[in-house]
Amino acid sequence: MPRNPIEIPDRVEYLSVLDENGRLDPALDPVIPPDLLLKLYRGMVLGRQFDQRLLSLQRQGRIGTFPPITGQEAAQLGAVSVLRPSDWMVPSFRETAAEIWRGRSLESIILADNGFNEGTRVDADLNNLPVAIPVGSQVLHAVGLAWAIQYRHKDDVVMAFFGDGATSQGDFHEGLNFAGVYQTPSVFVCQNNQWAISVPRSRQTRSKTLAQKALAYGMPGIQVDGNDILAVYLAAKEAVNRARAGGGPTLIECVTYRLLMHTTADDPRRYRTDDEVALWSHRDPLVRFEKYLTEKGLLNPEKVASTLEAVLSQIQAAVDGAEAQMKQLGYPLDMFDHVYAELPPHLADQKEALVRELSLPGEDNNHG
Amino acid sequence: MPRNPIEIPDRVEYLSVLDENGRLDPALDPVIPPDLLLKLYRGMVLGRQFDQRLLSLQRQGRIGTFPPITGQEAAQLGAVSVLRPSDWMVPSFRETAAEIWRGRSLESIILADNGFNEGTRVDADLNNLPVAIPVGSQVLHAVGLAWAIQYRHKDDVVMAFFGDGATSQGDFHEGLNFAGVYQTPSVFVCQNNQWAISVPRSRQTRSKTLAQKALAYGMPGIQVDGNDILAVYLAAKEAVNRARAGGGPTLIECVTYRLLMHTTADDPRRYRTDDEVALWSHRDPLVRFEKYLTEKGLLNPEKVASTLEAVLSQIQAAVDGAEAQMKQLGYPLDMFDHVYAELPPHLADQKEALVRELSLPGEDNNHG
Amino acid sequence: MAKMTMVQALNLALKQEMEKDDRVIVLGEDVGLDGGVFRVTEGLFQQFGETRVVDTPLAESGIVGMSIGMAVYGLRPVCEIQFSGFDYHNFHQIENHAARLRWRSQGRFSVPMVLRAPYGGGVRALEHHSESREVFWAHIPGIKMVIPSGPRNARALLVSAIRDPDPVIFYEPKALYRAFREEVPEAQEALPIGRSQVVREGKDLTLIAYGAMMRPALAAADELMEKHGISAELIDILTISPLDDTLFVQSVKKTGHAMIIHEAPRSFGPGAEVSARLVEKAFFYLEAPVARVAGFDIPIPYFSRENAYLPSVSRIVRGARELLSTSLN
Amino acid sequence: MAKMTMVQALNLALKQEMEKDDRVIVLGEDVGLDGGVFRVTEGLFQQFGETRVVDTPLAESGIVGMSIGMAVYGLRPVCEIQFSGFDYHNFHQIENHAARLRWRSQGRFSVPMVLRAPYGGGVRALEHHSESREVFWAHIPGIKMVIPSGPRNARALLVSAIRDPDPVIFYEPKALYRAFREEVPEAQEALPIGRSQVVREGKDLTLIAYGAMMRPALAAADELMEKHGISAELIDILTISPLDDTLFVQSVKKTGHAMIIHEAPRSFGPGAEVSARLVEKAFFYLEAPVARVAGFDIPIPYFSRENAYLPSVSRIVRGARELLSTSLN
Numbered sequence A, B: 001m002p003r004n005p006i007e008i009p010d011r012v013e014y015l016s017v018l019d020e021n022g023r024l025d026p027a028l029d030p031v032i033p034p035d036l037l038l039k040l041y042r043g044m045v046l047g048r049q050f051d052q053r054l055l056s057l058q059r060q061g062r063i064g065t066f067p068p069i070t071g072q073e074a075a076q077l078g079a080v081s082v083l084r085p086s087d088w089m090v091p092s093f094r095e096t097a098a099e100i101w102r103g104r105s106l107e108s109i110i111l112a113d114n115g116f117n118e119g120t121r122v123d124a125d126l127n128n129l130p131v132a133i134p135v136g137s138q139v140l141h142a143v144g145l146a147w148a149i150q151y152r153h154k155d156d157v158v159m160a161f162f163g164d165g166a167t168s169q170g171d172f173h174e175g176l177n178f179a180g181v182y183q184t185p186s187v188f189v190c191q192n193n194q195w196a197i198s199v200p201r202s203r204q205t206r207s208k209t210l211a212q213k214a215l216a217y218g219m220p221g222i223q224v225d226g227n228d229i230l231a232v233y234l235a236a237k238e239a240v241n242r243a244r245a246g247g248g249p250t251l252i253e254c255v256t257y258r259l260l261m262h263t264t265a266d267d268p269r270r271y272r273t274d275d276e277v278a279l280w281s282h283r284d285p286l287v288r289f290e291k292y293l294t295e296k297g298l299l300n301p302e303k304v305a306s307t308l309e310a311v312l313s314q315i316q317a318a319v320d321g322a323e324a325q326m327k328q329l330g331y332p333l334d335m336f337d338h339v340y341a342e343l344p345p346h347l348a349d350q351k352e353a354l355v356r357e358l359s360l361p362g363e364d365n366n367h368g
Numbered sequence C, D: 001m002a003k004m005t006m007v008q009a010l011n012l013a014l015k016q017e018m019e020k021d022d023r024v025i026v027l028g029e030d031v032g033l034d035g036g037v038f039r040v041t042e043g044l045f046q047q048f049g050e051t052r053v054v055d056t057p058l059a060e061s062g063i064v065g066m067s068i069g070m071a072v073y074g075l076r077p078v079c080e081i082q083f084s085g086f087d088y089h090n091f092h093q094i095e096n097h098a099a100r101l102r103w104r105s106q107g108r109f110s111v112p113m114v115l116r117a118p119y120g121g122g123v124r125a126l127e128h129h130s131e132s133r134e135v136f137w138a139h140i141p142g143i144k145m146v147i148p149s150g151p152r153n154a155r156a157l158l159v160s161a162i163r164d165p166d167p168v169i170f171y172e173p174k175a176l177y178r179a180f181r182e183e184v185p186e187a188q189e190a191l192p193i194g195r196s197q198v199v200r201e202g203k204d205l206t207l208i209a210y211g212a213m214m215r216p217a218l219a220a221a222d223e224l225m226e227k228h229g230i231s232a233e234l235i236d237i238l239t240i241s242p243l244d245d246t247l248f249v250q251s252v253k254k255t256g257h258a259m260i261i262h263e264a265p266r267s268f269g270p271g272a273e274v275s276a277r278l279v280e281k282a283f284f285y286l287e288a289p290v291a292r293v294a295g296f297d298i299p300i301p302y303f304s305r306e307n308a309y310l311p312s313v314s315r316i317v318r319g320a321r322e323l324l325s326t327s328l329n
């Protein structure tokens, strides 16, 4: 065969189920039971409202910097909602809604945002990793977990989250390549929110889609409308089922948008136009899902109001709970905990020195 | 568009020009002038014979460990031969034939194989980087050089070499992604010799070809028969011309085979069968090219013999030259040279201490 | 002369070097339109355009590896790693190549690049945003490691780093980015790399510090004098590697007492080398052990406990008084 | 008891732990059929199969990052990085995650992994194959760093490393892989991590070393006694971090003289910490400066000049004699 195009076995597809007005393509209906649909709706509202509350706390100086998720609720919840509790979720740092869905308490998030190490504690009954701030690095941990699951002949799967920017990191490449080689039960969910701080998707990589990067690893890739929770759910369900059945990993690109700032330390007006933000606001995943649920008769103004009310009081309770907890926390000596299984002698000495220091008059105020 | 396959703009092709019996596909003839064809032939013979000589030197303990190239002569020379002297070549560690083509002296290679830092010196008139041993790491340097060329509005190109194993490294990914984003004048030549020490191509990555990894970076990829020097030449020529004209980077996968050990410290019989080696021996790029040149009337038994003779005496001269040089080299104090532009005070002190030590009786023999 | 923050002073250094020398290229994540997350590259994109102020994809090894290639070609890349906690991603590119290409090519090539990164605690940031790990770089032969302590020396040292023929890791104490202003002359100023400075003269004790720790050290020196009548000499190391030990050795020969202060973890930290040099070069003048006031050997805690981790004025003062009391005479 | 090389002893440790505990997984480049480029994993693939002896693609960050995930799940990965000169590729995975996941998750997760890598010079190898950079790891809180010096302690320490609940960087002195044999009992033996050892008792001077440097140190101790009547005590650090300073502090309180020997570059090297600890804990017993016999602050030269770089017996002997002559009394 002197000169021929090469046939690539794996497929790369685009998927959307709800159009921008929330109208369903019946052929693709994932047929989600009503109670789950409403649970997803509540999760989206909670994610959105929690962002709002954290923003005001941050402005009041009652918490530190944090990364909002507004606009990405569908991309997060459509994906994690297909997992079982025994499956594993490996987040980056912008999956608040997904983490909450997976059982992380709002209190712990507030604690973390307030600079308490206790805030990233992971409860014993949750198969979630804590947030990973070094972009892309967590992808490899997800592959290791999936390898171990396979080794133990369990049928759990591991879902890893990361952003569009993360796809440029070497660890993303090495992780997906390992997953392909070992055919691990992995689902890689890329939250393509169009921006990596100030760097637009178009400058992050020249490939037309992020989904097609799957071809480099011999795995299927799918690009979904990430503001369409049914499409995300459908794609995630297929990928998770395939992984669970031993069919290997999948890369899912959720095309979505970060409607707010990168973190509260960021000013998006420096690098993107209001028009662009306005355009994407019209594709708001929450509005779209509301339309769909209303059409479907599952939602009405009263239900919307009561959901909001319930969510707001849940948030209020969490804020109160967290602020109460924080009064009990922050004793400096705790910083020596959990560095090693057992405190080595040199750290015992250092801790001892701090104990002596704290016992001195006027020292506590010296240490915020 | 609810659910559709995604169209990928870039192409991935397979290319071969000479079949296994050296018969040409006229439609694809790169029409290389006779003198260049013979120069390429001589380069292949030199690479092959130099390997043999280094092997015997190594067995006699007259040099240290080195990586043979036998079987990869076509994949190396077909590629570098399309470069101009002002273009840049960025090798890994197994491009001896290509380095020699680009002007590196045989002596310097022997020096390096003997543990003399002088052996990796790069002559002032050569646009080659020294060998890079950390697998894949050099790909990024090639992209930086190409970026700088573009910045200076020069029309030179940069050709980077690496192996199949290198494609698993994060630096390969980051390098090709940067090249795609900045559309640098880069040609990435993968010497897919089927093995990364004991790890076969099939366990290195699940993608059907390495060429298709180009799609992840929005660049064209081409897989060529790497034992067919005309195919390699043609693909390299196209890629270099495109890069020179501002058309951006290309990934070329040369499908070839490492006929000998990974390095002289390696024993391939531990991980691969003689049958496999025999199979690839029948695809020997040198034999194939000889057949073609003979068919074409450019080569005959006398010419073959005289070429071999010339090559052997060139090698002999180099070995003699290198062994003469080495008698003059190896003075320990030279180890402080070229670490910084100027020797900092603390190193001046350390060098001074070594000077004192060497002046003591019986110290020199203490330091091999 | 204008009063400037360190951010403004660093920005001025970059701006002026770029105006003078078209080999100088700024690259990194968000250094363009956004002006860098700390605004150190503010306005450079607008002035010099995208060919000289280059936003990169999100890949630190890529940024540094590409900078190496640019530098080998003859450019003077100044790359920014957004936080020092992420520069381990490019550790192999610096150790395996930036530090060795001059040596490997036996002088044919060189890597005149600068790697800028904000380091250290004190800004109530997230995990990985408050590290102080300068030893990783200081222990690598073939590169230089610089840490300024104020707007004026930050500007003057960055200029030298850009002009330096060898790779320079330039750590910026983010806690000082906007902490105070100094007069910074419009006219270019360069401070030699590889030289420490005596910032305050004293006779009883030598305090040795750098970067963000210079401020508590200075405050401690004041308090020691005012409250305890102890006269402390203060030395700013400025260049971590190659380490200039001449001034602190000289000083300790005078004072007989030495304390090194850093936020980096104590064990195998910069203080260990300072202590070892003092023992090698001023042993018979030392009247007491060399004291280390340093970060604990744990990851720096999230910000609610950060202050208890970082060396404080009172910790320095107390340590200094203990030091003088343990002395032989 | 069988006489074994270090390679055989390490192989035995892996084999026996894998037989006892199916959580133990070996992974890395060429560890399978090939048995590792130094044959440390020889035969394991045949005995335990490809699910427990895993050849990986060529990606160090991938190997370590995957090991972290495996360890979090409850396995005990023992990954091999083919040469320590390539483990900078995975530096961020260790610093950012392996060292922190227990701490970040506040005890929920842990990373009981071992990273094995051959380090050091003396085998006439290519560039990057002879480095000694243990400080990079020793300075990271949350991990442990171990370096054996002979077949028997290599085996016993590797067993402890595999069983350790925290991440352990295990550097193997490749120069000693086949340099000599020792009796290694068939019955399992574990040596506690975090403990140094007195290898030779003496009264005039304390030599402190580890890994491949133990051999020249021992030879120097002999020569000092035989030729110069100097009685040297020799301490093998074994665990670089957490550093056990009890024995060498005790010893120096007795001898008054200390010398630390390592092939790592001198500045900011392991010797600096040893010197600093001695000054902090034995200052008033020191009769002379703490001497460092170490690698120069340059990349280790290619092998034709390697011997002039590495600390030699004569360099140690000469240093020791100078040390005793500079002493106060």
Ligand SMILES: Cc1ncc(C[n+]2csc(CCOP(=O)(O)OP(=O)(O)O)c2C)c(N)n1
Binding pocket: A094, A133, A134, A135, A162, A163, A164, A165, A166, A167, A191, A193, A195, A196, A197, A258, A262, C029, C058, C060, C082, C086, C089
């Ligand atoms: C290795 C690393 N480099 C840089 C950063 C700083 N940083 C934090 S988030 C971010 C952008 C991430 O973009 P993306 O992956 O698209 O995720 P998003 O923030 O959009 O959710 C950067 C550069 C980091 N956290 N880690």
Ligand SMILES: Cc1ncc(C[n+]2csc(CCOP(=O)(O)OP(=O)(O)O)c2C)c(N)n1
Binding pocket: B094, B133, B134, B135, B162, B163, B164, B165, B166, B167, B191, B193, B195, B196, B197, B258, B262, D029, D058, D060, D082, D086, D089
């Ligand atoms: C970063 C790094 N890891 C490991 C090694 C050890 N090593 C040297 S060559 C090699 C295999 C390389 O395979 P490939 O890229 O296919 O090149 P080839 O040797 O086949 O030419 C390995 C693992 C290295 N040199 N660098």
Ligand SMILES: [Mg+2]
Binding pocket: A163, A164, A165, A191, A192, A193, A194, A195, A196, A197
């Ligand atoms: Mg993004």
Ligand SMILES: [Mg+2]
Binding pocket: B163, B164, B165, B191, B192, B193, B194, B195, B196, B197
């Ligand atoms: Mg190969």
